[in-house]
Amino acid sequence: MPNSRASTHRDVFVNCPFDADYKQQFDALIFVIYDCGFYPRCALEVVDSGQLRFQKICQLILECSYGIHDLSRIELAPSTQLPRFNMALELGLFLGANLLSENKKACLVMDTEQYRYQRFCSDLSGVDISAHGDDTLRLICVVRDWLRTYLEPSEGIPGGEYVFGRYKQFLSILPGLCEQQHLNPESLIFYEYISFLQGWLEGKGLREEQTS
Amino acid sequence: MPENPEEEEQSDKPSGKTLEGKVEIRAASSATLRVRLIQQSPTADPKLVEAARKFAQKLKEKEGDEEERIDRIPEAPLVLPVPQK
Numbered sequence: 282m283p284n285s286r287a288s289t290h291r292d293v294f295v296n297c298p299f300d301a302d303y304k305q306q307f308d309a310l311i312f313v314i315y316d317c318g319f320y321p322r323c324a325l326e327v328v329d330s331g332q333l334r335f336q337k338i339c340q341l342i343l344e345c346s347y348g349i350h351d352l353s354r355i356e357l358a359p360s361t362q363l364p365r366f367n368m369a370l371e372l373g374l375f376l377g378a379n380l381l382s383e384n385k386k387a388c389l390v391m392d393t394e395q396y397r398y399q400r401f402c403s404d405l406s407g408v409d410i411s412a413h414g415d416d417t418l419r420l421i422c423v424v425r426d427w428l429r430t431y432l433e434p435s436e437g438i439p440g441g442e443y444v445f446g447r448y449k450q451f452l453s454i455l456p457g458l459c460e461q462q463h464l465n466p467e468s469l470i471f472y473e474y475i476s477f478l479q480g481w482l483e484g485k486g487l488r489e490e491q492t493s
Numbered sequence: 494m495p496e497n498p499e500e501e502e503q504s505d506k507p508s509g510k511t512l513e514g515k516v517e518i519r520a521a522s523s524a525t526l527r528v529r530l531i532q533q534s535p536t537a538d539p540k541l542v543e544a545a546r547k548f549a550q551k552l553k554e555k556e557g558d559e560e561e562r563i564d565r566i567p568e569a570p571l572v573l574p575v576p577q578k
Contacts, residue, residue: 454552457548458548461544461548462541462544472538473538473541475537476537476538476539476540476542477541477542477544477545478545479537479542479545480542480543480544480545480546480547480548481545481546481548481549483542483545483549484548484549484550484552484553485549485553486553
């Protein structure tokens, strides 16, 4: 079983929707975090019915030095005509934890448009928000460029377009890999997806460095 | 026990141990050092990781290094070959 309690100094808390409409962006987001040498963490990794979801999220935030928040799906749900505030709540928790913590956290806030937040969360004024325009390539580029600033100068990583190419490669082999393991690629759960991702990166030697 | 302890450290097999902090490596002579940095997710399933690793290695052996063939311009339209008359 995965050890959800073991954290690393490169853990990234991922705050975004987990529904089918966002799945394409979610998979790409997890990929780019991993490909840049960080570890995505989110509420999906903890399967414990005895633990309140809110507690899970607080624990994850405490364990992560970085946070990526995508507010692009704060919009009216067609069925209820009410907005979804989970992402805003979790961003608030993260910012609060950072304010009160001795070990400072870093966060990236994204939205569809750069200034859309002013219409639903004006208290965020002054926070730099990056727009991805609901485009997977732009999302990967935004996240890659942000994570790059937290790597050592010597830790070179490829540009966003290249990472996007790798992502497409990974998607192309995923059905075959799933078939081999008797899994359905459409219904992979979080830790299966990241396990495949990790193994694929290792198998391709994308983390190999040679010095002489 | 291997005769040379360094042989053990050069194994490609993941140790499963989590290492934290900075590691300084110096070459005592002109020998080549290969350092492999393996990402270890705290939530990954080792069995699935290993399966994917082998899968990727087999593909790499079969098709060669695909890194050179990565499509760097994702939105570029496909260019179809002109049929020869």
